Amino acid sequence: MIRNAIILGIFFFAQALFADETVRLRTDIDLAVTAVIGTDVLSLNVENPSGAKPTDTAPAKLYLPMQNTPNQSHKFFITSTASVFNSVNLAHIASIPLRINTPATTQRYLYAAVKDTTNSNAYKVIKKYTDTTLSIGAESDVAFSFSPADICLRIPTECTSFLAAEDTKAIKTFTVYFFLSDQSAYGPTSTIVPTTAPLNNGIYFSMLMSNQVYEETELIIMINKVRIGDNRLILEYTTNLGSLDAVYAKSTRVFKHSSAPAIVNDPIKDYAGALTTKEYPYALNSELIVSDLANNSYVFLSVAFVDKFNFVTNLSDDITESPLDIEELLKKQGCFLLTAGFGEEHYVIQFFRNFRDATLSKSYLGKMFINFYYETAPKYALEIYHSPSLRFMIRSMAYVAYAVFNYYWLIFGFLALAILRILLRQKLHKN
Structure with missing residues (x-):
C-alpha cells in the first residue's frame, strides 16, 4: 500500500514537473521567419504542415539561400549581393518565433540541436538561446536567432558545397530540434536524444540550404503571344522542363522594366532602371493577365520563375507592348x-x-x-x-x-444519342 502511494506520488510530482514544459510554434499568427544579412532584412519562405508542434516526420520547413556560387548575386530575387547566407558567417541570422512554456519549478534553458548524420537518434547541440532569461512557470514568446553557420560549423562535412573555394551547386537538408532543458551548460560538444524524457518537449524544423542557381541553358521561358486589353496585357508563355524541380518552385513572376536589357535572357541583376514584379501561381505553361498598366504607354515585360530559396531563373525574352483604352x-x-x-x-x-x-x-x-x-x-x-x-x-x-x-x-452526336435513347425506351415500354 505504502509502495503504491510512493509510486503515485512520484507520478504526480513528475507530471507537475514536466507537464507544462514545451516548445511550440505560435498559433495566433502565421509562421514568419525574418533574416538579417548585413544591412539587408528579408523574409524567408517557410512551410508548416503540423500546426503548433512540428514533428520529426512532419517538420516545419525553412528555405535558406546560400552563397558561394559564381555570379550568384545576379540570380537572386532580392538582387543584392549580401542577401544570401554565408556558411561560415555567424552574423548572418534568421529569427524563428517560438512559444515557450516553462514549469513552475527550476529555471529552463532553450537550445537548438542538429541531427547527427552518422547517428540516426543523436542530435548535436548547436546553440543556446541567450537573448533573455526564460520566465519560470510562464508562457512566453521568443525569437530564436540562429545562423546556417551554426549548423555548418557543427557538421562541416555536409556544408563543403557552400564553401568559397567550391564551385558545386547543391541542396542540403538538415533537421534541427528546438527544446528546453534544466541543464545550463550544453555546448558545442554536447549530444542529446530528442525522444528521451525530459528532452522530448520540443519541435522540429527542416532547414533546407541551397546555392543552386539556374543557368541560361537550363531553363528557357518563351513568351509566345501577347494580347492587348484595356489597362492590361495578357501574356501566353511556354517553357522547357529545365532544372527547376517543382518541389522547390514557388511562383511565376512578371517583371516590368523601365527599359529593355542589353542582353536577351539576361539575369535579373543586369536589368537597368526600375523593376517591379507581379506574382502568379507557378505553372510551366500558362496565361498571365498583367493588369493595372497605363493605357497608350509601352512597357517592357518578361517572365521568370522564383523558387522557395528566392533564386530567380533567367528571364524570358522581353516583349514591348502598350495597353489600349x-x-x-x-x-x-x-x-x-x-x-x-x-x-x-x-x-x-x-x-x-x-x-x-x-x-x-x-x-x-x-x-x-x-x-x-x-x-x-x-x-x-x-x-x-x-x-x-x-x-x-x-x-x-x-x-x-x-x-x-x-x-x-x-453536339449533334449527343442529340442523336439522346433521341435514340428516348426511342428505345418508348419501344421497350410498348413491348
Missing part, C-alpha cells in the same frame, strides 16, 4: 460587342472576325447583317463594357456560339 481597342478589333464583352484581344473574337471575312462577306444577306451590325453595335459597346452583368452575358453567348460552330458534330 477601350475606345481604341474597339476601333482596332472591329467586333464591337464581343470586344466590349471580353475587354481584350481574344481567340473567340478572332474566330468570329474570320467568320465575318470568310463567310458572311461572301453573301448578300451576310453583307446586310455586317452593315446593320456596324451601324448599331458601336452605340452599345461602351455601355456593355461598363456593365459587368452585360459583359458576362456577351461572353457566355459568345462561348456558346463558338462551341456550336466548332463542335456542332459533337
Whole structure:
C-alpha cells in the first residue's frame, strides 16, 4: 500500500514537473521567419504542415539561400549581393518565433540541436538561446536567432558545397530540434536524444540550404503571344522542363522594366532602371493577365520563375507592348460587342472576325447583317463594357456560339444519342 502511494506520488510530482514544459510554434499568427544579412532584412519562405508542434516526420520547413556560387548575386530575387547566407558567417541570422512554456519549478534553458548524420537518434547541440532569461512557470514568446553557420560549423562535412573555394551547386537538408532543458551548460560538444524524457518537449524544423542557381541553358521561358486589353496585357508563355524541380518552385513572376536589357535572357541583376514584379501561381505553361498598366504607354515585360530559396531563373525574352483604352481597342478589333464583352484581344473574337471575312462577306444577306451590325453595335459597346452583368452575358453567348460552330458534330452526336435513347425506351415500354 505504502509502495503504491510512493509510486503515485512520484507520478504526480513528475507530471507537475514536466507537464507544462514545451516548445511550440505560435498559433495566433502565421509562421514568419525574418533574416538579417548585413544591412539587408528579408523574409524567408517557410512551410508548416503540423500546426503548433512540428514533428520529426512532419517538420516545419525553412528555405535558406546560400552563397558561394559564381555570379550568384545576379540570380537572386532580392538582387543584392549580401542577401544570401554565408556558411561560415555567424552574423548572418534568421529569427524563428517560438512559444515557450516553462514549469513552475527550476529555471529552463532553450537550445537548438542538429541531427547527427552518422547517428540516426543523436542530435548535436548547436546553440543556446541567450537573448533573455526564460520566465519560470510562464508562457512566453521568443525569437530564436540562429545562423546556417551554426549548423555548418557543427557538421562541416555536409556544408563543403557552400564553401568559397567550391564551385558545386547543391541542396542540403538538415533537421534541427528546438527544446528546453534544466541543464545550463550544453555546448558545442554536447549530444542529446530528442525522444528521451525530459528532452522530448520540443519541435522540429527542416532547414533546407541551397546555392543552386539556374543557368541560361537550363531553363528557357518563351513568351509566345501577347494580347492587348484595356489597362492590361495578357501574356501566353511556354517553357522547357529545365532544372527547376517543382518541389522547390514557388511562383511565376512578371517583371516590368523601365527599359529593355542589353542582353536577351539576361539575369535579373543586369536589368537597368526600375523593376517591379507581379506574382502568379507557378505553372510551366500558362496565361498571365498583367493588369493595372497605363493605357497608350509601352512597357517592357518578361517572365521568370522564383523558387522557395528566392533564386530567380533567367528571364524570358522581353516583349514591348502598350495597353489600349477601350475606345481604341474597339476601333482596332472591329467586333464591337464581343470586344466590349471580353475587354481584350481574344481567340473567340478572332474566330468570329474570320467568320465575318470568310463567310458572311461572301453573301448578300451576310453583307446586310455586317452593315446593320456596324451601324448599331458601336452605340452599345461602351455601355456593355461598363456593365459587368452585360459583359458576362456577351461572353457566355459568345462561348456558346463558338462551341456550336466548332463542335456542332459533337453536339449533334449527343442529340442523336439522346433521341435514340428516348426511342428505345418508348419501344421497350410498348413491348
